[in-house]
Amino acid sequence: MKTNTIYLFLITTVLFMACSKEKKQAEKKQVSIKAPVAKKIPEKLEAHGDTRVDDYFWMRLSDAQKNAETPDTQTQDVLDYLVxxxxxxxxxxxxxxxxxxxxxxxxxGRIKKDDASVPYNDNGYSYYTRYEKGMDYALYCRKKLDDKEAKEGIILNGPKLAKGHSYFAVGTRTISTNNTLLAYSVDTVSRRRYTIYFKNLVSGELLPDVLENTSGNIVWANDNKTVFYASKDSVTLRQNKIYKHVLGTKQSEDVLVFDEKDETYYCFVFKSRSSKYIMIGSSQTLSTEYRYVSADTPNDDWKVIQPREKDLEYSVDHYKDHFYIRTNLDARNFRLVKTPITATTKENWVDVIPHREDVLLQSFVVFKEHLVLQERVNGLRTLRTMKWNGDNDHYIEFNDPAYASYLGDNLDYDTNILRYVYTSLTTPSSTIDYNMDSKEKVILKEQEVLDPNFSKDNxxxxxxxxxxxxxxxxxxxxxxxxxxxxxxxxxxxxxxxxxxxxxxxxxxxxxxxxxxxxxxxxxxxxxxxxxxxxxxxxxxxxxxxxxxxxxxxxxxxxxxxxxxxxxxxxxxxxxxxxxxxxxxxxxxxxxxxxxxxxxxxxxxxxxxxxxxxxxxxxxxxxxxxxxxxxxxxxxxxxxxxxxxxxxxxxxxxxxxxxxxxxxxxxxxxxxxxxxxxxxxxxxxxxxxxxxxxxxxxxxxxxxxxxxxxxxxxxxxxxxxxxxxx
CATH class of the missing domain: 3.40.50.1820 (Alpha/Beta hydrolase fold, catalytic domain)
Structure with missing residues (x-):
């Protein structure tokens, strides 16, 4: 028995050493896998009498090469290198x-799988998104506000639309004024070139209208049949043209209403919060320009608010008989001015919130009875609310040493409730409704962290x-x-x-x-x-x-x-x-x-x-x-x-x-x-x-x-x- 035991011990030892050797060789092989070495094809790049040599310039491919059904030699070399x-x-x-x-x-595991957003109200409906367990994409839903028995309507089914796509993103979703038509945009490549579709929310059917190569943003005129959108340059992807599309017509028949010729600018389109005007903005880093047309008469001529000037930035919204404008004109940290709709150029601008050296005016939101300012003081975002006559002017109080506050979905124009989001490094994101008159806060939802050991006090x-x-x-x-x-x-x-x-x-x-x-x-x-x-x-x-x-x-x-x-x-x-x-x-x-x-x-x-x-x-x-x-x-x-x-x-x-x-x-x-x-x-x-x-x-x-x-x-x-x- 003793001899057999020794024999078995020797066999086991030999097998263990062999396995250990194989394991070490495998580990050595894994460690010794060499890093890729890219080929070098020197490309001389000359400017101002200076020459730079770029050995890897060949890695650049055009969109045409990337989208070709059969890759050419250069494309294959690039793909091989990336792989x-x-x-x-x-x-x-x-x-x-x-x-x-x-x-x-x-x-x-910390993310709630069957989560839903806080509903927001717009034009008689409550809108929200929700996820069901096992879904990677959202369901976009609404319910009628004045009907207590209203059933949920799924206006867009993200999981269904995403099926079969390796990449899928929904851009803008916009409802017509009469609440019956949905315009939405989709990107299935990840190049931020969106295709716009239209859906009849009564029948559930898609309209034949399809708008390709867009920025993804859509704006409805008040006639429920006219929309405006921005198209993109096919090479640079710059948003350079604004088109008007009438439902029931082909994209090739769309009317070009604005063409941004200056290659240092891009353009976009949006609707004023009052829903009275459609606006086209042109923007570059240090200059902006806006023009407008009545949303009730979308075929009218567009009027420029203030012609573009170097280093003049401004943004616009509408309230009653005036346009309200955030601008850096004589105001490094921006100021808020107003100007009559009948006289919009800068010589007519009158201060509403003057410039301050220690406060940055970041944005503003107009309500029927209130004005809200998003400001930055001492490096932190603040929210300031007031009545239009200046009464009850105050800042919302925040206590964390470092935090962030954001304006939420405030599509309801005629309300004294401001929705905002608050978060800090230790506090999960909270959606809050704030009564601008009584200063009462209601936390509608705090981001749920599905971890039994989590506490912000930790x-x-x-x-x-x-x-x-x-x-x-x-x-x-x-x-x-x-x-x-x-x-x-x-x-x-x-x-x-x-x-x-x-x-x-x-x-x-x-x-x-x-x-x-x-x-x-x-x-x-x-x-x-x-x-x-x-x-x-x-x-x-x-x-x-x-x-x-x-x-x-x-x-x-x-x-x-x-x-x-x-x-x-x-x-x-x-x-x-x-x-x-x-x-x-x-x-x-x-x-x-x-x-x-x-x-x-x-x-x-x-x-x-x-x-x-x-x-x-x-x-x-x-x-x-x-x-x-x-x-x-x-x-x-x-x-x-x-x-x-x-x-x-x-x-x-x-x-x-x-x-x-x-x-x-x-x-x-x-x-x-x-x-x-x-x-x-x-x-x-x-x-x-x-x-x-x-x-x-x-x-x-x-x-x-x-x-x-x-x-x-x-x-x-x-x-x-x-x-x-």
Missing amino acids: AENTYKDSVMKHTQGIQEKLYNEIV YVSERVYATAKDGVKIPISIVYKKGIEKSSTTPLLLYSYGSYGYSSEPTFSSNRLSLLDRGFVYAIAHIRGGQEMGRHWYEDGKLLKKKNTFTDFIDCGEFLVEKGYTSPKHMYAMGGSAGGLLMGAVLNMKPELWNGVVAAVPFVDVVSTMMDETIPLTTFEFDEWGNPKNKEYYEYMKSYSPYDNVEAKEYPNIMITTGYWDSQVQYWEPAKWIAKLRELKTDDNMLIMDCDMKTGHGGASGRFERYKRTALNYAFMMDLEGIKE
Whole structure:
């Protein structure tokens, strides 16, 4: 027996060693999978006597190439490269599949599956959306207000319409004045080119009218048969024409009512809150122009409110005998003026809310008896209400140190109830009805977090200020789980955007709980280029001052290290789109400050994109970034453009995401960038890219699919922190 036991022991040992060897060889094989190496075809790009050599210029494809039934050689090479990057990413992240799945289930598990929106009232009906369990898309519904026994009417069935599409998004839904016709728009490619359909809500049948290549927005005239919409340039995707369509006619017969010839502008159409006027707006970064026609007589000639001027911005709504206008005329932070409908040019404008140096007027809403102002004070959004005669002028009170408030669905014009949404870093989004006379608040719904362990009291938020290199104080909003010790080993994610005057708001995210509950600190840097601290905040982070955006972010990161929140070995940075440009810039400028960076749909090839006016968004963004045909702007852009400034040096771990059908930041920018980074970087840190071959700028459609990428991004950072569960 003893001999047999020894024999069995030896056999078992040999088998175990063989299995271990095979396992190690398999692991070694997985680790040794080589990253894709993109071929190099030097392309000389010359401007202002300067030559840039772009070895990866060949990755750019036209829409025609992408849509061709049979790919040409170049298209196939691009597709092969993108697939290779995805395969490499899958290989590198394979060992995190378990935590990715766990994170995804956590995130989705916190979301109520049979949820419904708070109903809003419009023209005798109550409208809402709802989800049923197992559905990725919403049901769009309504009920008649004056009928207590009214049954639900499903005006649009999202799950049914989405069937068979890898991507599906509903754009605008607009009801005719007589409540019998629905106009709605759909995008099934993710290029933000919408097709408009019409549905008879009485019979449930679709009308034969179909309008293609639109922005997705539809406006009804009051005759219930005429609609206005914006079409897009087939190459640049610029909204450049407004058409009038009469139901029962072909799109080819539609009347062109406005053609925006200036390639630096785009146009759009909307209806005044009073429903009296249809308005066409033309806009670029620093200039706007509006024209109007009566919604009762849509065939009349259009009248211009105030002709466009350089650096003159304004927006318009209607109340009684006046147009009310938010404008920057003699008002850096904007003011509210009014002008008679019979005399609309700027010399007739009279102050309603004068300009203030310390308050930014962001928007306004008119009601029959009240005026509501969305303002920004000390970097935070506020809501101010008053009677038209100025009585009961007050701000709605908010208590969190960092929060955000938004105007909700306020389609009912004749009411004293203001609907708004409130949220903070620790407070789930709440929809609130506010009585503008009595100041009474009614919370209609608070976002439900399906986690028995969740309580907003378990988390702490802070508002601190970093000092920029030029002495300016930069706000930082911070949230973390109560009891977490902040030290040099604490993982911290720093997020920002910092462009277009878009402010990064301190809002709640149930997704983020997966980070906070695992010990991460989450921080938002309110850097210049946004508009948190007023209009000057935006102006000091654009054009020839754009680098302030990047240095502010770095200064915020260094501040958090200095104050003991984290250290460079445990700090992560994240941003998307123009925030991806921010990521690319700080990677080049201060790579040693971050352990990992997530750059989502990153705008990184700034010079080449802004030189190419056939690319969507280029022409009307010259006032944001500058026109590189001007040598001064060319040289300044080139000095910070992430793609042009990749160097042979060590970079931190980097995760890049993009979408093949992205119309905002074309996929080839991140694809070229990762190829150049991989060629030049001198470290062995992770460098991976996730290219979704079915989607565009906003990622996956549907309710839950998008969270797979969120789980991937979180797993990337957690893996670097050694967090396995």
